[in-house]
Amino acid sequence: MNEQITLEVLRYRPEESSKQIYQSYDVPFKKEWVILDALNYIKDELDGTLSYRWSCRMGVCGSCGMMVNGEPVLSCASFLETFHPGPIRIEPLENFPVVRDLVSEMSDFMEKLERVQPWLIRKDEDPPEGEYLQTPSQLMDYKNYSMCINCMLCYSACPVYGLEPSFLGPAAIALGQRYNLDSRDQGEKIRNAVLSEDDGIWQCTLVGECSAVCPKDVDPAAAIQRLKVSTTVDFFKSFLMPWQNR
Numbered sequence: 001m002n003e004q005i006t007l008e009v010l011r012y013r014p015e016e017s018s019k020q021i022y023q024s025y026d027v028p029f030k031k032e033w034v035i036l037d038a039l040n041y042i043k044d045e046l047d048g049t050l051s052y053r054w055s056c057r058m059g060v061c062g063s064c065g066m067m068v069n070g071e072p073v074l075s076c077a078s079f080l081e082t083f084h085p086g087p088i089r090i091e092p093l094e095n096f097p098v099v100r101d102l103v104s105e106m107s108d109f110m111e112k113l114e115r116v117q118p119w120l121i122r123k124d125e126d127p128p129e130g131e132y133l134q135t136p137s138q139l140m141d142y143k144n145y146s147m148c149i150n151c152m153l154c155y156s157a158c159p160v161y162g163l164e165p166s167f168l169g170p171a172a173i174a175l176g177q178r179y180n181l182d183s184r185d186q187g188e189k190i191r192n193a194v195l196s197e198d199d200g201i202w203q204c205t206l207v208g209e210c211s212a213v214c215p216k217d218v219d220p221a222a223a224i225q226r227l228k229v230s231t232t233v234d235f236f237k238s239f240l241m242p243w244q245n246r
């Protein structure tokens with residue numbers, strides 16, 4: 001008989017019970033399979049009631065995040081082989097309300113993302129004809145932070161967000177910094193006013209787990225520390241050179 005591996009999946013079906021329970025499934029152990037393949041096997045062959053999110057299957061859409069053996073990962077980028085011989089514990093992302101099985105509620109992040117205004121802010125009322133030009137080195141200033149796929153692994157790994165859900169959180173701050181560093185943008189002051197509020201960058205205690213789990217090497221921890229430095233410099237400049245505030 002072909003080798004099997006056991007997945008212990010945390011289930012939550014509110015129409016049946018308010019309790020979460022682990023349910024075990026034996027799936028074929030194939031070296032080329034990722035966790036998402038195993039979940040798709042369960043859904044197709046064993047239990048069609050299992051709910052989870054996924055779309056691209058290639059680490060791009062950011063929708064397949066979940067806890068695997070206690071770590072937040074993209075299930076489409078985590079091979080079964082890594083967890084051999086199992087059993088493998090699969091749970092919904094930590095720090096988010098659960099809607100059903102492995103599906104989490106993400107609207108808190110969407111509201112926070114909107115607060116940091118992750119788009120180009122310009123002062124010119126009429127945009128010039130053509131494009132806003134940018135050099136390759138200006139692009140490199142923010143490119144890292146633009147790689148975020150909104151997968152929420154960093155929020156799941158962040159102990160500050162776990163204790164204090166009002167914290168803006170790693171990805172929203174990194175995406176705010178992405179636009180602050182964009183040479184075409186003129187909205188840094190507006191954004192920094194939000195990022196420096198009580199639930200912003202100063203809540204971060206530099207644990208660094210956000211950057212450790214990020215599948216895209218966005219390094220939100222670095223974005224937060226850079227913002228702490230730049231907003232502090234701006235604060236002192238506003239006293240020493242008040243004419244710049246105009």
Ligand code: SF4
Pocket residue numbers: 147148149150151152153154155170171174210213214215216217218219220
């Ligand atoms: S910063 Fe990284 S871990 Fe956080 S949402 Fe973006 S891609 Fe995911």
Ligand code: FES
Pocket residue numbers: 054055056057058059060061062063064065074075076077
């Ligand atoms: S399915 Fe899109 S990132 Fe995993």
